Amino acid sequence: MSNSVLSAHLTDSHRDLQARAVGYFTPEWLDKWRTTAGGPLRREAWRELAASGYLGVSVPRERGGQGLGLLGSLVLGEALAGVRDGGIALAMHVQNEIACDWLVSARDPALRDRYLPGLLSGELVACQCDTDPSAEEPATATTEGAGLVLRGRKKFVINGATADLCFVSALLDGAPAILAVEKSAPGVRVTEVYDKFGTRAVDSALVEFDGVRLSTDQVVARSGVSQLMRWNRVMSRMRLLIAADAFFTHRALLEHITGYVRGRSLGGRPLGAWPVNSHALARARARQELMEAGIADAYLRVTSGGSTVPEIAELKWFCVEKANELAALCTDLEGGAGYMWDSVSLRAHAQVRGFRMSGGSQTTMLTIANHSLACRAELELDPAGRAGHAGEGVRRG
Numbered sequence: 001m002s003n004s005v006l007s008a009h010l011t012d013s014h015r016d017l018q019a020r021a022v023g024y025f026t027p028e029w030l031d032k033w034r035t036t037a038g039g040p041l042r043r044e045a046w047r048e049l050a051a052s053g054y055l056g057v058s059v060p061r062e063r064g065g066q067g068l069g070l071l072g073s074l075v076l077g078e079a080l081a082g083v084r085d086g087g088i089a090l091a092m093h094v095q096n097e098i099a100c101d102w103l104v105s106a107r108d109p110a111l112r113d114r115y116l117p118g119l120l121s122g123e124l125v126a127c128q129c130d131t132d133p134s135a136e137e138p139a140t141a142t143t144e145g146a147g148l149v150l151r152g153r154k155k156f157v158i159n160g161a162t163a164d165l166c167f168v169s170a171l172l173d174g175a176p177a178i179l180a181v182e183k184s185a186p187g188v189r190v191t192e193v194y195d196k197f198g199t200r201a202v203d204s205a206l207v208e209f210d211g212v213r214l215s216t217d218q219v220v221a222r223s224g225v226s227q228l229m230r231w232n233r234v235m236s237r238m239r240l241l242i243a244a245d246a247f248f249t250h251r252a253l254l255e256h257i258t259g260y261v262r263g264r265s266l267g268g269r270p271l272g273a274w275p276v277n278s279h280a281l282a283r284a285r286a287r288q289e290l291m292e293a294g295i296a297d298a299y300l301r302v303t304s305g306g307s308t309v310p311e312i313a314e315l316k317w318f319c320v321e322k323a324n325e326l327a328a329l330c331t332d333l334e335g336g337a338g339y340m341w342d343s344v345s346l347r348a349h350a351q352v353r354g355f356r357m358s359g360g361s362q363t364t365m366l367t368i369a370n371h372s373l374a375c376r377a378e379l380e381l382d383p384a385g386r387a388g389h390a391g392e393g394v395r396r397g
Contacts, residue, residue: 001014001018001071001075001078004295004296005292005293005296006071006074006296006299009071010071010075011068013066013067013068013072014068014071014072014075017053017057017066017068017075017076018075018078018079020052020053021054021075021076021080022078022079024052024054024079025079025080025081025082025083025088026082026083027082027083027084029083030083030201033045033048034201038200039200040087040161040162040201040202040203041088041091041162041201041202043125043162046095046123046125047122048122049092049122050120050121050122051122053066054076054092055092055095055119055120055121055122056096056100056120057072057073057076057096058070058072058097058100059096059100059104059116059120063104063112063116064117065100065120069303070237070302071303073097073237074241074244074295076096077089077092077093077241077244077245077248078244078248080092080245081245081248081249081252084347084348085198085199085200085201085351086198086201086351086354086355087198087199087200087201087202087351088201088202089241089242089245090158090199090202090242090245090354090355090358091158091159091201091202093238093241093242094126094128094158094159094238095119095125095126095159097234097237097238097241098126098128098167098234098238099119099127099165099167100116100119100126101233101234101237102178102180102220102221102230102234103115103116103119103220104116105230106221108217111180111217111218111220115165115180118164119165124164125162125164125165126163126165126166126167127159127162127163127165127166127167127207128157128158128166128167129154129157129160129166129167129168129169129207130154130157131155131156131157132152132153132154133153133155137152137153138152138170138171139151139152139153139168139169139170139171139209140170140171141170141171141173141177141179142172142173146215146216147214147215147216148179148213148215148216148218148219149211149212149213149214150170150181150187150209150211150212150213150214151209151210151211151212152168152170152209153191153206153208153209154206154209155206156194156204156357157204157205157206157207158202158203158204158358159202159203160190160193160203160204160205160207161190161193161203161205163183164183165180165181165182165183166180166181166183166188166207167179167180167181167220168180168181168209172219172222172223175222175223176222176223176227176231177219177220177221177222177223177227178219178220178221178222178227178231179219179220180218180219180220181209181212181214181218185213185214186213187210187211187212188207188208188209188210188212189207189208190205190206191206191207191208192205192206194206196354197350197353197354198347198349198350198351198353198354199350199351199354199355199358232309235309235359235360236302236308236309237302238359239312239315239359239360239365240295240298240299240302240316242316242319242320242355242358242359243291243294243295243298243312243315243316243318243319243320244295245355246316246319246320246322246323246352246355247288247292247319247323249327249348249351249352249355250284250287250319250322250323250352251288252348253326253327253330253344253345253348254284254288254326256330257281257329257330257333257334257345258272258281260333260334261281261333271333277333280329284322284325284326284329287322287326288322294315294318295319298311298312298315309368309372310368310369310371313360313365313368313369313372314365314368316359316365317362317365317366317369320355320356323355324349324352324353324356327348327349327352328349330344330345330348330349331345331346331349333345
């Protein structure tokens with residue numbers, strides 16, 4: 001971040017975070033805190049992260065956080081790439097950006113005071129439960145007496161097995177809502193912990209909610225313009241951070257493979273000197289510049305309060321897609337070594353594959369972009385259906 005367009009926005013506090021985090025988040029640190037070799041973080045690691053000053057980075061100071069905003073999260077994300085497992089970044093984004101944001105913006109101060117201190121201290125770990133088994137099986141909550149009853153299942157939940165607190169998207173009496181559900185509540189069960197290809201430093205689980213009884217004050221957000229705006233804000237920030245994670249992985253991988261092809265010979269000359277390879281890496285370099293520009297632009301849009309949902313969906317798609325393409329190319333350039341598990345390229349490929357599904361699948365990102373294009377096209381038609389200028393169409397309407 002210190003060499004990008006956004007470097008002018010870094011404060012001394014951002015630079016201090018950067019200096020501390022780069023030296024802290026190493027593969028050795030991750031190995032120390034894994035439950036097993038190659039497994040997810042131990043529960044105790046979250047208290048260690050809090051004690052070291054890496055939770056609540058973007059949370060306002062008046063709410064107990066560090067007040068470094070979204071830029072602080074980007075700085076932290078760059079350092080997190082140093083552990084070489086994207087699961088850590090995804091887990092931290094859910095804790096710092098999604099869960100804390102729901103509570104910071106909660107209308108009910110009691111709900112915020114009940115859970116936010118625990119998230120900031122690492123005493124509580126959070127997960128966001130979004131993915132239903134199918135469109136025909138949505139999670140539902142119904143009003144029964146003075147409380148609510150939640151039923152449903154959520155798949156591929158990051159932090160799902162470890163979390164103490166679940167933020168569940170559900171249809172509350174038929175309308176969208178977010179509910180705060182304690183894992184210890186009767187009827188909450190983790191029924192499967194998935195065996196994943198990459199991002200293994202964080203668990204992903206299937207969580208079931210079987211007739212879970214909640215009080216009405218556990219509704220974090222519910223249907224309406226305010227709910228939609230909050231949801232868009234939370235998910236846009238998450239997707240921007242995942243786009244940045246893909247960029248950081250792409251940057252490290254391009255540096256690695258550039259050095260590799262310079263030192264590896266084929267047919268009497270360096271592998272990188274063959275035009276087919278030098279051209280492919282030049283394209284990757286150009287795409288990397290586009291990623292960096294897109295991330296800077298998206299950050300400025302988000303922090304200025306502009307409309308960003310389709311633009312950030314497109315950015316997330318582009319960064320993740322191009323990082324995947326580079327990782328696949330690098331495994332080929334490494335030859336047989338590229339398909340051994342200790343290959344830098346193959347391990348990077350595993351991480352960026354995980355980014356494809358996080359924060360919404362790549363298909364979902366394209367669907368959002370497509371809807372945006374359709375809306376723009378509609379605005380460019382006049383009431384009679386004839387193509388015209390967008391401004392004219394709006395004035396006539």
